[in-house]
Amino acid sequence: IQLTQSPSSLSASVGDRVTITCRASQGITIYLAWYQQKPGKAPKLLIDAASTLQSGVPSRFSGSGSGTDFTLTISSLQPEDFATYYCQHQLHNYPTFGQGTRLEIK
């Protein structure tokens, strides 16, 4: 199963609403997670099961979708949100990641 994220990179300003999409090559119901990674750091799990926000993750982050099309939305960008975001599916004992979306400050 391949995951394709769009866009690959994105420039935005503090306070903007941002949406990142992830498309699966076949249906994966809701078996999709989202991670945030900052330079030189390990990834951090943000969302599981397409829309379940992890404990401690700010409510400005939200996820939606099912089947093949998914979105990660940040409702009002904060300075600490500038990072790279990855989607990941977990099926068939062969998890794979999207190629990543780099979110940069405009």
Place this chain on the structure above:
Amino acid sequence: EVQLLESGGDLVQPGGSLRLSCAASGFTFSGFAMSWVRQAPGKGLEWVAGLYGSGAGISYADSVKGRFTVSRDNSRSMLFLQMSSLRPEDTAVYYCAKDYIFGDGYWVFDLWGRGTLVTVSS
């Protein structure tokens, strides 16, 4: 403290071997599947291998199948990755990652180590 700590990364020649270790603490290690995930310099994340808590289920990425072996020692809360026939394209930071859900492989990762760098070059 709940944490994972990788070690064993090094510079190795193509065709060589290396063993990575991951020490876990602060949680019931034997109850969770564990994985290795790698990241080549400037590139994205690639899942490499995973192992159920019991050790009964093992899975590998196609890119490493037949060359890498994942194992665990639950008595010591340790995860290992034995890498052989290494290639330049195996150069990456290797992360140890814990499954989010207790039990067999769920393959969503809620705890990551800091990573250990493997460089394959002559």
